[in-house]
Amino acid sequence: MDMANVVIVTDMLRGFYDIGNLKNPRTGRIVPNIVRLLEKKLQGDWRAVFLRDSHDSEDKEFEMFPVHCVKGTEETSIIYPFGNFAVSRKGKRINKKRYSGFFRTGLGAFLRKVNPQEVIVVGVCTDICILITVAELRIRDYKVIIPKDCVETYDAPGHLAEEVNEWALNYMRNILGAKIVSLDEII
Numbered sequence: 001m002d003m004a005n006v007v008i009v010t011d012m013l014r015g016f017y018d019i020g021n022l023k024n025p026r027t028g029r030i031v032p033n034i035v036r037l038l039e040k041k042l043q044g045d046w047r048a049v050f051l052r053d054s055h056d057s058e059d060k061e062f063e064m065f066p067v068h069c070v071k072g073t074e075e076t077s078i079i080y081p082f083g084n085f086a087v088s089r090k091g092k093r094i095n096k097k098r099y100s101g102f103f104r105t106g107l108g109a110f111l112r113k114v115n116p117q118e119v120i121v122v123g124v125c126t127d128i129c130i131l132i133t134v135a136e137l138r139i140r141d142y143k144v145i146i147p148k149d150c151v152e153t154y155d156a157p158g159h160l161a162e163e164v165n166e167w168a169l170n171y172m173r174n175i176l177g178a179k180i181v182s183l184d185e186i187i
């Protein structure tokens with residue numbers, strides 16, 4: 001029955017883009033690429049899952065990171081160009097409170113139902129929610145594809161985005177067995 005491939009769009013939210021403590025201008029670099037990917041794939045037999053950080057106001061994660069994406073705030077809004085995809089028949093929004101898209105969410109059940117042959121993962125941050133969610137996908141034996149021009153992370157002291165992106169992509173390829181490609185190779 002229900003048989004489709006899946007794009008997981010991770011944390012493409014205003015709180016990781018243009019407002020709040022974790023706003024990140026680098027997120028803007030991948031927005032048009034992810035739009036191109038979704039426009040192409042959602043014409044075919046694909047579904048898109050929008051993972052959305054949605055924290056409690058006293059979340060434990062705020063012992064490590066500045067307060068961000070508290071449930072119900074504007075920071076948890078999906079970035080404008082993706083709004084229509086997210087609410088379309090082919091889109092699905094899944095809230096999460098941790099790096100993993102699987103932890104206490106409906107993602108596992110959704111993927112078991114759809115039974116995708118491949119899962120494309122895009123969004124932010126390459127070394128945090130992307131990496132942990134890709135590890136969880138690979139533990140469950142899903143075939144994972146990551147277009148490297150559709151993932152990003154942030155610049156901070158001791159955390160240089162260019163280096164971190166490269167490290168995380170290599171790790172996901174060499175250790176987790178994800179396939180790393182460019183967007184043009186898959187659309």
Ligand SMILES: [Zn+2]
Nearest residue numbers: 053055061069
């Ligand atoms: Zn968070």
